[in-house]
Amino acid sequence: MIAFLMNLALAALWLMLSKAPSLTDFFIGYAIGFLLVALFSKLIGGSGYTRRTLGFLRFLALFLLEFLKANINVAYLVLFVPNNMITPAFFDYDVRELTKGEALFLAQCITLTPGTITVDYDGKKKRLKIHCLDYSDPSSVRESITERLKKPMLRFTR
Template sequence: MTLFFLNILLAVIWATLWNSFTLLTLAGGFALGFAALWLARGLLAPHYFRAVPAVLALAGFFIVELVKSCILVARDCIAPRPNIHPAIVRMPLDVRSDAEIFLLANLITLTPGTLTLDVAADRSFLLIHAIYATDEAALVAELKAGMEHRVRKVFGT
């Protein structure tokens, strides 16, 4: 995480040099700082250079899922006969650390139509309420292949 803060510091220094603290200048400074740190990667921790693209991929994936689920839920809110099949499903976890489980559970909860209800005491599964659970196995497979897979990439597991 210290490389991330160093990258942010480099972005702030870049914006200071240009005397412009716009989002574009800070983003450009962040990109240049990332490139500079990447060039010095032999001296630094290599996980950071895999984590930043993984975080961006997770954010992009989440935004797409968020938009899709918002449209589905909004459609069913105004439909005379909503096409919902609510169920509580048990999703086995491949992630193990508290941070990974926290991030995954919150991403699931933030997506309309799904809600994380509980984490098993032994961290082996999540209980999830979904309003579109016609096929529970397919829902679990979609969550594991989508969100959980990308969360694992972010943390390098």
């Protein structure tokens, strides 16, 4: 928390020193402050902040890429694949090792990705019930969720 507050203080200082303060100046100050906090993270104890922030930025980039790929895939399925070749299905996805907040965040990310939607969260069994538009390769769908959403998410939540 100290590292985050220092970063905000450095961004505010940068904003006050700028000739005509703007939102762009704040973001520039925030980026410079982040670099300084990362550089001196051992002294101020901000390594967790740096790691989580970089993990979040990585997750955001991967999620946007996955979002674009899913849009293209759904468009391809709808436009070029005959209806009898598409295999929609419901399946359960195990989230036992996740906290409730992480499981719900993952569920929202899955829902935002075209072609999949989270239908239910079973808190007792710690499972998500997911509907997938094309479930012709179950292991590929599960691996995609694990590798492209869950693991990057865990880099900034833990």
